Amino acid sequence: MRSTLLALLLSPVTLAAQGTTHAAPAGPAIQWMSLEQAQAATKKAPRPILVDVYTNWCGPCKMLAGRTFTDPKLVEYVNSHFYAVKFNAEGPDPVTFKGQSFKNPQYNPAAGNGRNGTHELTYAIANVEGRIAYPTVVYLNEELEVIAPVQGYLTPQQIEPILKFIGDGAYRKQDYATFQTSFTPGW
Secondary structure, eight states: OGGGGHHHHHSOOOOOOOSOOOOOOSSOOOOEEOHHHHHHHHHHSOOOEEEEEEOTTOHHHHHIIIIITTOHHHHHHHHHHOEEEEEETTOOOOEEETTEEEOOTTOOGGGTTSOOOOOHHHHHHSOBTTBOOSSEEEEEOTTSOEEEEEESOOOHHHHHHHHHHHHTTGGGTSOHHHHHHHOOOOO
8 A cells, every 4th residue: 555655756846944933823623642642543443644753853843843743633633534643753662553662762862853773663663665764654554454654745736636546445446546536725
């Protein structure tokens, strides 16, 4: 299934990190949880998992958090169709995913909020053809298999078809290019 978004993966949209410090608008928010919580939740009530793979120093990651993941229609859709996880790609915390422990053995506490070692889970789920980039939004199916890692900053309008392709289950029946031909934006 990773190839279903290949065209999108090969041409991620990236923007300069301008104006990344603005207050998030008041209103509904995505119900973020840990990866462990999302794995437990999907066992009880299956739905896909969206993983926002970010770093503390990444400007486009902050734009995704402050501009895209605050859009009211996107928030409503994500909260009703996905379990949402924020994952610090360079963080120190060990994570258990699919029964396997992942760590960041190169984490340097002295680096603070600057660049740091890359977490093993980042390599396992957010790798696109040998390349790690931030932000990456990783989509997992109910069986915790990677559907697609999508690298780069996306606006609410750019991410909408991807969310609906996965959230509505279209990825099970058709490839992304075919889905796009009949997709009508709603945001």
